[in-house]
Each structure stands twice: as C-alpha cells, then as structure tokens.
Amino acid sequence: MTKKAGENMRSRLGLILSLLGLFLSSWIIVPAPNFTLLPLAVGSPEISPILLIGNLIALLLSFTAKKQLLLARIAIGFSLSGILLSSLPLLQLPSTIQQAEAQMQPLLSNLQIPADLQAKMRRHPFVLADLFTGLAKPKVRHHQQNFAAADGTPLNIEIYQPLTTGKHPAIVTIYGGAWRSGEPAQKATFNQYMAAQGYTVVAIDYRHAPQYRYPAQIQDVQAALNFILQQAANYEIDSSRIAVIGWSAGAHLALLAAYQPNTTPIRAVINYYGPTNLLQGYKEPPSPDPINTKAVLTAFLGGSPEEVETQYKLASPINYVKSNLPPTLLIYGDRDHLVKPIFGQQLYQRLQSHQRLSQRI
Secondary structure, eight states: OOHHHHHHHHHHHHHHHHHHHHHHHHTTTSOOSSTTTHHHHHHHHHTHHHHHHHHHHHHHHHHTOOSOHHHHHHHHHHHHHHHHHHHHHHHHHHHHHHHHHHHHHHHHHHSOOOHHHHTTSOSSSOOTTHHHHOOOOOOOEEEEEEEEEETTEEEEEEEEEOSSOSOEEEEEEEOOSTTTSOOGGGGHHHHHHHHHTTOEEEEEOOOOTTTSOTTHHHHHHHHHHHHHHHTTTTTTEEEEEEEEEEETHHHHHHHHHHHSTTOOOOSEEEEESOOOOHHHHHHSOOSSOTTOHHHHHHHHHTSOHHHHHHHHHHTOGGGGOOTTOOOEEEEOOTTOSSSOHHHHHHHHHHHHHHHHHHHHO
C-alpha cells in the first residue's frame, strides 16, 4: 500500500468514525422519536466516557489526513461536535453529585448508624470513579426459587446473599419494562453488589401485560413479599428490616406495595423514575412518545380512562399517600422524556404535605 493510499484510508476512516461518534453522541440531548431509537437515547448518556474517547480517536485520525483537506475538515467538525456532546454528562456530573449529596447528607446524619456499619460505608454516597469502572462484582451466594404459579404462570425470585451467615436486612428489587417485559435477573450486577454490602437481596417476578392486567402485577408483588416473610429464616432475613427498590414500572409497583393498607411491613421504598399518577400520565403523555404511553397504559389497565377510570385511580400510588408511610426516596432525571420528573415532584409535595399534617396533629 502506497503512502497516499494509506492517508486516503485514514481520512475515510476518520470521517466514518467522526460521523458515527457524532450520531451516537447526539442522543445525549435528542429525545428518541420512536421505540427503535430508544436504546440509543437511554444508553448514550451512560456510555458518554466511551463516546468521548471514540470521538477523540476520530479527531486524531482526522488530523493525520494531510492530503484530503476537505474530508479532514468535515471529520474534524464532526469530531469536535461529538466531543462537546459526549462531554456534557461528565461536565454536569460533579454538580449533580454535589446537589444529591447536599440533600442526602443531612438525612444520613440524623440516622443513628452503628459504628461497625459506618466503617463499611463510603465516605461519599456517589463516587465519580464508578462511572468509569462500574460496580464491582464480588462473590455472593446466589440461587433461584419459585414462589408462585399464578394462573399457571411460574414466577421465580433470584436470591443474593452475603457470604457471611446470620440475619441480614433485605432489599426487594422490582424490574421495569412498561409492565410488559423483563425478568428478575435484569439488575444482577446491582443485586450482587448490594448483597456484598451485607443485605439479602431478593429480585422478584410478576405477570406481564397485556395478557395479565392490573391488579395481577401488584398481587404478584404482594405474594412475593408474603413468601419472603414466610421464608425469612431460610434466607437469613431480618423480617423487621425490609426495603423495596424499583425501576420505572417496577418503581410504580414498589410504591404501590409500600403504600397499600394492611400490607407487608416495609421499612423504606426507593423509586427510580416510576410513574405515580397514571390518569395524568395518560392525559399528558411525553412528546415525543417512543413507547406510545397511551397504548402501554391501555394494555396494562384494560382500557382508556373513559372506559376504566377507576382502574387508573386504583393503580396510581399518589392516591394512597397518607401519614406515616415508609420513608420514600424519589429519583428522577431532569431530562427524562418518558416519565416526566413533574410526577415525582407531585408525589414529593403530597408526601411533604401529609408529613406536616401529621406533625401538627
């Protein structure tokens, strides 16, 4: 291969890589217009460090193309735009971490945490290095167990236990997927990591829409919680210390389970971008709407609000807010184009209002 041919190849490769890097990086700020492109909009911010490195490599390749000036200039422009876009999450992360810690530290300082547990805790709730290295995957005890066969549908739980024996507090995790897809193994890395911190983590399953409509899903969650209580001794669970965590549709079910009257005793609930007001969510869908929110809710609840309005109200966690609910942590993204952060803010305000009312009483 001649020197000129080599430069031509590098210039074309630089142009291709710079265009690809810009395309992938653009989804950091561009909302997905359809379901096919949704994984790009969700994943691009999470892999922004990798995209940044790729854009830098493309920029270096473009600079070496001395003979193909036009291609090089185009590629350099693409690469610089990609570098800017892929840098945004990293540039915003320190202030985001600072704001989150400022809100969490006063709450943590009010807790009476035993000294031996404090020694195991991080100095800071959020560590920037985790963005690059990811969560560790330490060794834990792991096995599966069937807990129900509702309507002939087998439902399993994934159990992650610390290597040390003895009673542990429990975390029940519920996966998302618009109530129509997913499996308990979805958050395996998170579950494994938390088990290594001294928790028994139980990832539960539930039946999916549209074959099974609400309230089948919350019934399955409650059945799983009851099963966990019954088997607490076998799983080395301290039944007085159970928290529930959910993501998206799973967060919605976690809130419902924690807020139901006469439910399994739950000490805390963590909601990662979960829907809270399904009636308002139907009437005010996101724009663009890559998952077709109205169709998802119709399949989940069995019709539109005009047809089954009671179902929308019964399935909305915001309608169950009262005094003395378990402590609730609400986590939403400012630029979440699927579950608007306003729904989390409304639930927070409702919870605060009832807390102030109970304090006055």
